[in-house]
Amino acid sequence: MSIRIGLGYDLHRLEEGDYFLLAGVKIVSSLKIIAHSDGDIVYHSLADALYSSIGEKDIGEHFSDKDESTLGMDSSLIVKDAYFRVKSDGYSISNVNIIIILEEPKLTPYKEKIKENVANILQVSKKDISISAKSREKREKDVISCLVQVLIERR
Numbered sequence: 001m002s003i004r005i006g007l008g009y010d011l012h013r014l015e016e017g018d019y020f021l022l023a024g025v026k027i028v029s030s031l032k033i034i035a036h037s038d039g040d041i042v043y044h045s046l047a048d049a050l051y052s053s054i055g056e057k058d059i060g061e062h063f064s065d066k067d068e069s070t071l072g073m074d075s076s077l078i079v080k081d082a083y084f085r086v087k088s089d090g091y092s093i094s095n096v097n098i099i100i101i102l103e104e105p106k107l108t109p110y111k112e113k114i115k116e117n118v119a120n121i122l123q124v125s126k127k128d129i130s131i132s133a134k135s136r137e138k139r140e141k142d143v144i145s146c147l148v149q150v151l152i153e154r155r
């Protein structure tokens with residue numbers, strides 16, 4: 001059996017708005033994420049974790065933010081591309097750890113739905129996904145960041 005680990009990280013600025021997306025889940029907020037794509041920071045970090053687990057190029061090389069075709073793009077498509085490559089290399093996902101660092105709002109009401117969306121794309125059980133939300137200690141209210149770690153295995 002072969003096992004590998006992947007790590008992804010992303011950061012976006014926030015500005016006045018009415019909602020943003022975390023793994024496809026609409027988070028009602030007085031802020032929105034500034035981005036070229038749909039700004040789904042969980043999917044961006046997850047894609048980079050998957051790409052890194054198999055030694056692939058990072059998200060910016062696969063989907064350039066200078067490219068018109070990725071403007072407003074649905075970021076679940078990026079995760080699907082990364083997962084397809086992992087699967088094509090003969091691996092399946094063991095578990096995924098997600099850490100979202102954000103001042104507000106509190107993410108507790110959204111965590112189960114975020115897990116469900118990630119589990120569906122990666123064809124794993126919700127029990128294989130963990131989500132922790134950390135505050136920014138009342139600093140940097142205009143920034144959101146996310147870290148994702150994945151373990152993959154080939155039998």
Ligand SMILES: [Zn+2]
Nearest residue numbers: 010040041044
């Ligand atoms: Zn991003």
